[in-house]
Amino acid sequence: MDDRQALADERDRARALSTAELADAIEAIGFSCTRCGACCTAHDDGEDHTATVFPEEVRTLQETTEDSWNDVARPMPYGVSETGGETFEWALQTTGCGDCAFYTEDADGTGGCTVHEDRPLICQTYPFSLALSGTSQPLGEPVDSDGLLRAHDCEGLGRSIDRDKALDLAATLKERAITELTEAIELLERYERADPPDGSVVVHDSEGAKRPDGSKI
Numbered sequence: 001m002d003d004r005q006a007l008a009d010e011r012d013r014a015r016a017l018s019t020a021e022l023a024d025a026i027e028a029i030g031f032s033c034t035r036c037g038a039c040c041t042a043h044d045d046g047e048d049h050t051a052t053v054f055p056e057e058v059r060t061l062q063e064t065t066e067d068s069w070n071d072v073a074r075p076m077p078y079g080v081s082e083t084g085g086e087t088f089e090w091a092l093q094t095t096g097c098g099d100c101a102f103y104t105e106d107a108d109g110t111g112g113c114t115v116h117e118d119r120p121l122i123c124q125t126y127p128f129s130l131a132l133s134g135t136s137q138p139l140g141e142p143v144d145s146d147g148l149l150r151a152h153d154c155e156g157l158g159r160s161i162d163r164d165k166a167l168d169l170a171a172t173l174k175e176r177a178i179t180e181l182t183e184a185i186e187l188l189e190r191y192e193r194a195d196p197p198d199g200s201v202v203v204h205d206s207e208g209a210k211r212p213d214g215s216k217i
């Protein structure tokens with residue numbers, strides 16, 4: 001079975017998931033965002049915040065902010081060195097201190113998101129993810145009996161969540177898994193190994209090979 005077929009099978013599995021059962025598991029563990037900002041800022045070890053954002057999501061954020069592609073997204077850093085290289089997908093752009101470019105903080109330390117209504121699927125579903133092959137981090141510990149629903153370490157876990165919110169979160173988790181797998185399938189279909197000259201970066205996504213400013217090569 002080739003990689004694309006394996007991903008397509010995994011996408012079928014994601015489509016068949018019961019939203020109600022996922023919501024049961026989310027309700028059982030409980031979650032409410034405390035606005036601590038931990039999922040939007042640089043990591044404790046000094047690594048920049050790195051969250052996947054897909055081309056359509058970049059364009060949505062561009063429309064909202066009227067910013068350039070570069071202001072919204074940067075090449076996923078894995079595989080890229082000081083001398084350039086090729087990489088897969090995009091990460092939300094960061095500030096000089098490594099926080100997400102859209103993170104804001106009140107004087108009392110309460111975190112916020114300046115693009116909350118249009119934030120990417122990975123942000124909408126944090127700290128949860130589904131352990132399906134071909135989907136992205138963060139994964140974290142299993143929190144259901146099948147080991148499919150994962151929860152990343154987060155201080156908002158364990159707080160009560162009402163049924164409607166749990167159902168919304170479950171539906172968005174499914175949508176995210178299906179989107180990630182569709183992106184991965186389309187990326188594989190279009191991928192052709194690039195050999196970027198020194199100092200340049202090529203980003204492969206579901207729409208083909210691109211420059212770091214999002215323009216197609």
Ligand code: SF4
Pocket residue numbers: 039040051092100101102103104112113114115116119120123
């Ligand atoms: S887009 Fe918003 S929710 Fe997502 S990491 Fe940035 S500040 Fe946080």
